[in-house]
Amino acid sequence: MTIEQLFSAFGLSGKYAVASAICAPLIAYLCYLLSILMYNIYWHPLSKFPGPILWAATPIPYVWYQITGRLPFIYERLHDKYGDVVRVLPHKLSFRHPNAWKDIYQNKSGHKAMPKDARSLAPGDEGVYNIITASNPSDHFRYSHKLHHALSSKALFDQEPFITTYVDLLIFRLKARCTKGPQDIVKWANLIYFDIISDLTFGESLNGLENEEYHPWLRGLFGSNMKSITFQRAMRQFPHIFKFLNLFAPKGLAEQQIKHSKFVREMVHRRMQDESGRPDFMSYILPYSEEHSLMTMPEVRATYGALMLAGSENVATTLVFTIFYLLKHPAALQKLSLEIRSRLLTLEDIDFLGVNSLKYLSAVINESMRLAPAAPTSQPRVVTNGGAIVAGYWVPGGTVVGAPPYCTNRHSGYFKDPNSFIPERWLKNTGYESDKKSAFHPFQTGPRACAGQLLALTEVRIVLARILWEFEISFRDADGGKWSDDLEIFHLWQMKPLYINLTAVERIEEKEKRSK
Numbered sequence: 001m002t003i004e005q006l007f008s009a010f011g012l013s014g015k016y017a018v019a020s021a022i023c024a025p026l027i028a029y030l031c032y033l034l035s036i037l038m039y040n041i042y043w044h045p046l047s048k049f050p051g052p053i054l055w056a057a058t059p060i061p062y063v064w065y066q067i068t069g070r071l072p073f074i075y076e077r078l079h080d081k082y083g084d085v086v087r088v089l090p091h092k093l094s095f096r097h098p099n100a101w102k103d104i105y106q107n108k109s110g111h112k113a114m115p116k117d118a119r120s121l122a123p124g125d126e127g128v129y130n131i132i133t134a135s136n137p138s139d140h141f142r143y144s145h146k147l148h149h150a151l152s153s154k155a156l157f158d159q160e161p162f163i164t165t166y167v168d169l170l171i172f173r174l175k176a177r178c179t180k181g182p183q184d185i186v187k188w189a190n191l192i193y194f195d196i197i198s199d200l201t202f203g204e205s206l207n208g209l210e211n212e213e214y215h216p217w218l219r220g221l222f223g224s225n226m227k228s229i230t231f232q233r234a235m236r237q238f239p240h241i242f243k244f245l246n247l248f249a250p251k252g253l254a255e256q257q258i259k260h261s262k263f264v265r266e267m268v269h270r271r272m273q274d275e276s277g278r279p280d281f282m283s284y285i286l287p288y289s290e291e292h293s294l295m296t297m298p299e300v301r302a303t304y305g306a307l308m309l310a311g312s313e314n315v316a317t318t319l320v321f322t323i324f325y326l327l328k329h330p331a332a333l334q335k336l337s338l339e340i341r342s343r344l345l346t347l348e349d350i351d352f353l354g355v356n357s358l359k360y361l362s363a364v365i366n367e368s369m370r371l372a373p374a375a376p377t378s379q380p381r382v383v384t385n386g387g388a389i390v391a392g393y394w395v396p397g398g399t400v401v402g403a404p405p406y407c408t409n410r411h412s413g414y415f416k417d418p419n420s421f422i423p424e425r426w427l428k429n430t431g432y433e434s435d436k437k438s439a440f441h442p443f444q445t446g447p448r449a450c451a452g453q454l455l456a457l458t459e460v461r462i463v464l465a466r467i468l469w470e471f472e473i474s475f476r477d478a479d480g481g482k483w484s485d486d487l488e489i490f491h492l493w494q495m496k497p498l499y500i501n502l503t504a505v506e507r508i509e510e511k512e513k514r515s516k
């Protein structure tokens, strides 16, 4: 029987039959979509939570702001309009409240920290998760337990000589370059922190500072990579048509993933052959044996490869924003330069102990991270079966929840003068005692908080202290203060070049030496 015969058996014939054959499934699909929209708006367990109706009905607005790099900024407007809790997706709530941090991310008596949202996390190219993407607690334990020793304060001090070598090289390069013109501090920050993390992880530098250019693996990482990852994550909101939408993904991600895998495979392989015994992150799992180690080789590669990204760009972003805010606020820059130069009299004084004891330096970095947290997006977690109370609201099981750092840090309910750069708020008796410091978690909190927090802060402090000890700095352009105005966020900040003038400080001993 032909299709036409089949249609005519139902009394349909010719063009009309073909049109019906096409339209009927389409109409059925539209009805299905409409019923989902209606369900999401009126009958979904989250329907009583406030938020824009379109965001509650469909993921489209959320995804739109995500793939255009504006999601964390728009959250601010949503929370200002709708309050502490906003429904930002049919199945997701955002909480701008200090208590949300402990309710979502921390272990509490009788309730464990909420797990990561497995639906939004994909395994790497070898089919395994890493320390950041693991949602299963037992996998996470296997990946992290040795690494926590590698990132302890004792290990950090063991690594000090390696890190200091890079700081010396950075200053040497900047001194040579600064007389030739303004320098892009974003590039220099990335060069030093990627060199350091590569050395700390695999015992091998990327030689970025040495060659004054990005390692081939790093080129391509900046710019399109985070955009592509953000696009892929966003498209997961539409599981039925994910494969189709992926056809429109920005090009280059697959290529970069292959480059990353090849790079990590080679680095891990070389490190395993090296028997020098130097203390880096991998030394804690060496000598490796598949039989006795808690991690398989693909898991080792996935986790140690992930550190190259987790422990570098964030740190560079924090340094750059801190320098930017200091340049915008000359009084703070002067005060910090004075603290550094008066407390750290000689080059030998600029060590980890020295910089970690400077209170104004810490306050400046905190304030910069408050205004521009290097991890600005909210980290999603899932409410387990049975539901939970978050910031005083009852939330049903299966809901995705998160606390958005960018807009929480800038909320006038928690911070006085929220959009102003005031490092003094982090010091005692300065009139900012009413600030709710418990709302500030640039490194996250709880069992999945940043494992490298101490390293990150020390790295920013030592490089910033050394730069301000050695140089006077200023914006290259009169409108340098507008540098951050149009930055976008694709999971991480998309940095663009920031050119600054550096003038080497001449110290008394140098002057005396010259006059002799």
Ligand code: HEM
Pocket (backbone or CB within 6 Å): 131, 132, 144, 307, 310, 311, 312, 314, 315, 318, 373, 374, 375, 379, 442, 443, 444, 447, 448, 449, 450, 451, 452, 453, 455, 456, 457
């Ligand atoms: C200023 C710099 C940094 C910031 C703002 C930062 C921020 C964060 C945040 C917010 C998380 C939680 C992510 C989530 O919940 O999904 C995280 C996790 C992590 N970070 Fe950092 N980080 C920084 C530097 C570093 C450094 C230098 C390292 C060292 C290698 C590092 C290693 C890690 C690791 C291993 C995790 C996963 C922890 C776990 O799940 O057990 N981070 N970081």
